[in-house]
């Protein structure tokens with residue numbers, strides 16, 4: 200497919216997302232599509248010179264062919280401006296040629312203000328608005344933002360980014376479930392004991408207090424990324440991978456999802472204290488620059504969810520994410536029920552079978568119980584392991600491919616974004632009323648001892 204966008208305007212071009220993920224994502228996409236280019240206009244409050252901006256682009260394109268980096272840098276420019284100021288926005292839009300995509304690489308509250316400012320202006324025909332997660336700051340604001348956006352452009356011109364949907368390993372869940380007779384018939388309450396969706400990180404705050412201290416682990420990871428992973432792991436088979444079919448299936452299962460205890464207390468939260476990760480000393484979260492201890496921001500969150508439908512009635516979905524933990528892992532673990540009966544005479548550990556889909560690195564493990572090597576009537580555990588291989592495009596490369604080629608398949612639909620907020624809202628309320636204690640764990644540990 201060829202790019203349908205001529206100019207990509209990045210609001211918040213001086214930020215972490217732009218330099219660490221977005222520009223390398225554009226490089227990854229363009230390197231895979233010969234002879235394509237896009238004009239990039241960076242906008243931020245910072246006063247970058249043209250040379251500094253070119254250097255940023257060249258650094259992000261370091262692993263792409265050098266001619267590509269030079270071509271893109273030469274066709275790019277930087278404008279200093281306030282993304283919430285209509286005059287600055289008008290200046291930016293006047294400089295953008297052809298078909299335009301406007302990428303809000305801004306903190307969520309600023310992105311909302313920028314949308315409000317844009318809603319008072321005449322926008323270029325066909326403009327695509329690209330919004331980052333978290334979309335809004337709660338259910339109310341997400342719904343209000345959706346209503347506002349709908350007055351500005353049609354839904355197909357709104358792209359809500361969640362880069363987990365750009366990970367090939369997340370999208371692998373679709374093929375794994377629906378292209379294998381041995382898995383899909385087992386994915387139901389008849390056979391599944393529980394499903395765990397885990398994103399543990401050894402990284403700490405990484406100087407992101409300005410954003411993270413307002414979000415915390417629940418909003419940063421569970422409300423957005425992990426609920427979308429849950430949707431792919433639990434949804435009914437879509438008729439096709441057309442944007443409406445796929446997102447329709449995701450929306451349907453999310454509408455049936457709620458906290459296990461409806462008041463949100465089937466959840467836990469904790470915050471890291473001082474410790475060491477991989478031999479590196481890490482200060483306590485509350486001692487990190489920019490953190491306000493009065494906010495009680497959690498760095499580890501776990502929520503048990505129920506899905507009220509025929510397939511999943513009574514099966515707990517345990518969703519967890521945290522920072523500054525002993526190891527990094529992103530996994531979907533399906534634990535199957537124990538067999539109803541073992542023939543007398545088979546002894547040993549009959550632990551339940553498990554399917555582990557690791558999102559990072561891309562691997563698949565099936566834990567099975569088999570007759571042991573020694574005494575053939577003693578059971579042993581055996582693991583079938585598969586390496587799934589990495590995708591050609593990075594997660595942001597995949598996101599950019601969809602944005603630039605005008606596809607909505609991995610864009611989070613407005614109602615899906617609202618459902619994700621609805622699901623976590625009882626938990627947010629329970630926490631704000633202190634119905635769930637804020638626990639602590641040493642950085643570099645596995646979390647509070649009994650989790």
Ligand SMILES: NC(=O)C1=CN([C@@H]2O[C@H](COP(=O)(O)OP(=O)(O)OC[C@H]3O[C@@H](n4cnc5c(N)ncnc54)[C@H](OP(=O)(O)O)[C@@H]3O)[C@@H](O)[C@H]2O)C=CC1
Nearest residue numbers: 211213214215216243244281282283304305307331332333
């Ligand atoms: N960083 C990451 O790993 C990821 C981030 N995201 C999302 O991306 C978005 C941006 O995050 P991130 O890059 O980390 O945040 P940063 O704070 O690093 O970057 C935001 C940039 O926007 C600038 N900015 C703020 N207000 C304005 C304004 N009014 N006009 C123009 N520029 C402004 C900031 O400038 P200043 O420094 O002066 O405030 C900063 O350069 C967030 O929604 C986040 O959730 C999503 C996935 C991963």
Ligand SMILES: O=C1O[C@H](COP(=O)(O)O)[C@@H](O)[C@H](O)[C@H]1O
Nearest residue numbers: 362400402419420424529559594
């Ligand atoms: O969006 C975010 O995701 C990253 C984890 O993403 P990954 O691609 O590195 O797996 C997380 O570290 C960050 O806090 C969050 O904002």
